[in-house]
Amino acid sequence: MDYKNTLTTCIYCGCGCQMNIETLDGQIIGVWPSKTQEISQGKLCIKGWNVTSFSDHADRLTTPLIRKNGELVEASWDEALTLMAERLGAIKTESGPDSVAFLASAKCTNEENYLFNKLARAVFNTNNIDHCARL
């Protein structure tokens, strides 16, 4: 029996509610709101309570997918990132920086979103950046 509660921060928004992911022998069996943290004080919203519903979902993507001949095919990160760099670079040269929009994710950390913003504005030279929480 390997019973664990792993303290973590909810990935759904910027509030930073903390919760314990309850596992038994590596399988998630529950979520306990953290009662020892000042931000959320033992409370969660519906998203926090269900934060594990995607972690082992059958539809969860675990590798990048590249469309080849009309079909999505599993690919390595190297392959996917190289393709993205090539295509985005070509589009920028062809149609200008404002031909592309960057859509960030509320599920990423502040730091990841900061880097994404840098990539859009400083590397790609566009202010076309937004995030999924506005959808």
Add this chain to the structure above:
Amino acid sequence: MIDEIRKIVAERLNETDDKGARLDGMVALRRTGPAVAPHVFVAGDDLSTLEINPRYPLMTVVSRLHKRLPDIRLGVVARGCDERAYVEMAKRNQIDPERLVILGFACTAEEALECYCAEPFPKNLVVGTPAAPGPQNPIVAKYDTMTLAERRAFWKQQFVKCIKCYGCRNICPECFCEACAMEDKAWVEPGFLAPPFPAFHLIRAMHMASRCIACRQCEHTCPAHIPLTVLYDLMRRDMEALLGYVPGADLAALPPLSVTLEQTPLLLGDAHDPATIPLAPIGR
């Protein structure tokens, strides 16, 4: 008190019964840095990290382990409310009493006051001296003086704050149905806030009759600060006055909503003999 609990837990984990068997673990709270969470201590563990605060519904942890590990024998460090939760869970096949040892400790007078707790100690009292019961929640006394229209307005004002997080249900040790009426589209249309008044909260209140053991986890976890325990205190009072049933008081007492008027159990098998009934399937 905490030192004594740690000492007794260490002893119990190393004890063997007359068949030479030991407990597989002790469910309690563990401190890791500034955080405290439920944990299963095993023999040899550092028990200086064992804590008794903040309160978590530890019987839910026991139930989750009992259902998934059919041979596991556990102990649990329990308050009065944990033990009452156990009573109502065991009679509904959520916990196997044969595989659980309860190490009870008494809550402090301050805790009894804070929780408005009528019985701030377990029957299996191993550590501590029972404190006097806490007072009645003053909102209940105020509620009793209100007219019907005022009561309706009071609940309307409270329930409109609900963000439908289902936290009250999720944290509740007595909420373990496989299918929840609060998620049934026929009763609660998805995608709307606030939830239907008063149906949403009354569905839960009705299902809590004969189950609510006044642990107050629901109220504590409510992000909208709805005084949910007022509703459940009123329900508990009616259950006792009208049907003579006090949830959590007696493992052998059949819940009035689980028997016919002739006291025939509606459960499969003999509700008095848990060995005849397998543990209920894993719910939500």
